[in-house]
Amino acid sequence: MFGKRLFHQDKPMPKGSKTVTNLDLQVVLHYGIPYTASILTFDPIQRLLAIGTLDGRIKIIGGDNIEGLLISPKKLPYKNLEFLHNRGFLLGVSNDNDIQVWNLECRQLVYSLQWETNITAFAVIHGTCLMYIGDENGLMSVLRYNSEEGKLLSLPYSIPARTIIESAGIPCPNYQSIVGILPQPSSSGTRVLIAYENGLLILWDVLEGHVVSVRGYTELQLKGEGSVDHQTEDGNELESTAVEYEEEKEICSLCWASNSGSILAVGYINGDILLWDISSDFSKKQQAGSSSKAVVKLQLASGSRRLPVIVLKWSPNAKADDRGGQLLIYGGDDMGSEEVLTVLDLEWSHGIDSLRCISRADLNLNGSFADMILIPSAGATEHNSAAALFVLTNPGQVNVYDGAMLPVLKSEDGKVHLQAEKFPVAVPTIDPCITVTKICLIQPDGDSSKKLLTKSAAKGYATTPTLSAGTRWPLTGGVPSESFIAIDNEAERIYISGYQDGCVRIWNATCPILKLMFLLEGKVPGTEVDGQSGSVSALEFCPTSMNLAVGNECGLVRIYKLRGSASESSFHVVSETKHEENPDS
Structure with missing residues (x-):
């Protein structure tokens, strides 16, 4: 019947019957991972995985083959995707800067807010309905989702880049795009790390309204050198580099490299990875003229042309001493090299001055890289060691690694014999086809x-x-x-x-x-x-x-x-x- 109606639209329909244009065709069920999957996020309390796509869909996957599909009215890629942890809501930011709120219980888009400027950074404060937004003009704003009213509300708190940078006493152009926002762990979101386009890093106290630490600005960083001991436990030498006078360079990725938020890992467009110690108060350091080393550099390859460091993730050790863990890196290798995911096992005894690289392992990818996420153990706090590593590759594949294997990965002749496990799906569509x-x-x-x-x-x-x-x-x-x-x-x-x-x-x-x-x-x-x-x-x-x-x-x-x-x-x-x-x- 539907086929006849579809191919004979020109014929008059009986009175009262619906035409094809009145049909509201919807996808009721969907199994598997969409081919256009591009971004991952996870709710550690409700134990749900969300996968955003390039065509405006969001796949929700839980346990026991429970899956859901959210379809946006705008068929655009998602550049940010975050859960409101344990609240049953998912936030998505599309490429046209539409901030969407999805209700997971009824699987519906319940609110959307069109942002006036280009959103370049987005972060939800853990355990709250508050979120930070950074834009191309350097403005940082705060939003709150009111579930009773079902609306995103703009709070009367927004700070332009000029205000923050002048508060640090740094002469800087008016136009500075924000490229990253990270609420500092253990601060309940009251302190936030803001990364700017020119490489400037500022730790800002939201309640007090002042700068806590400044890193990355050449005139304020001393020319002292810091080095990383790249020796594995068996004595094998790895690439060793030193930090010298750093010029301004574009930031591609960043993540906290400690549970307390005292060390920050930053990946740059030229392939460098810098670990910044931001534990000391900057104003006191400047007044005292301290010469302590605040940064060390990790360099995965020695070539002159290296890939940008696209993604950084940190998995702390199981110990509670906050003195090491695994840094997971995509990028930083020589141009034209094989596509891999690099795992560095790092350790330090007294801050990053004593940083040592215990081992390095390169994991071969099954397909081209799209995103990766570390899944914490059930009942763990936000910054415990990972239970699993999920790596999203194209087209529509999730490779799974046991988190217990990450701390013991070691290269043998430059190769790691750790195979990715297949993501269990209710209905296989790709493997087998x-x-x-x-x-x-x-x-x-x-x-x-x-x-x-x-x-x-x-x-x-x-x-x-x-x-x-x-x-x-x-x-x-x-x-x-x-x-x-x-x-x-x-x-x-x-x-x-x-x-x-x-x-x-x-x-x-x-x-x-x-x-x-x-x-x-x-x-x-x-x-x-x-x-x-x-x-x-x-x-x-x-x-x-x-x-x-x-x-x-x-x-x-x-x-x-x-x-x-x-x-x-x-x-x-x-x-x-x-x-x-x-x-x-």
């Missing part, structure tokens, strides 16, 4: 569906994976629907998909949370048939006889009889010259 699908109704007599479920129950598929070192799977959030809880003894609909490797998967699709029932391999032990591994090209299911026919690109047809006892099953192989029935145990 899906080729044909079908959704079918089961006869409502109850007998067929119960036998089908009884038979599939013998397969026993696990739904809660563990990582390589035995770490518990970190995503547990999401609430199953009431229909899923109630319907556990019958199947009204099944979803069938065929794959490029010849296998077929069948799910119970009675409710939105699909449950895998069967995995039918293309090959049968003890049976050799020409073309049996060919890509599945056609599926047909008969709900009366409960027979499934599978055709592949080699012209082979397999017929599975799904109705029967749990202890027996069979399939038929049909070719041009013969018809064979074989047991499938």
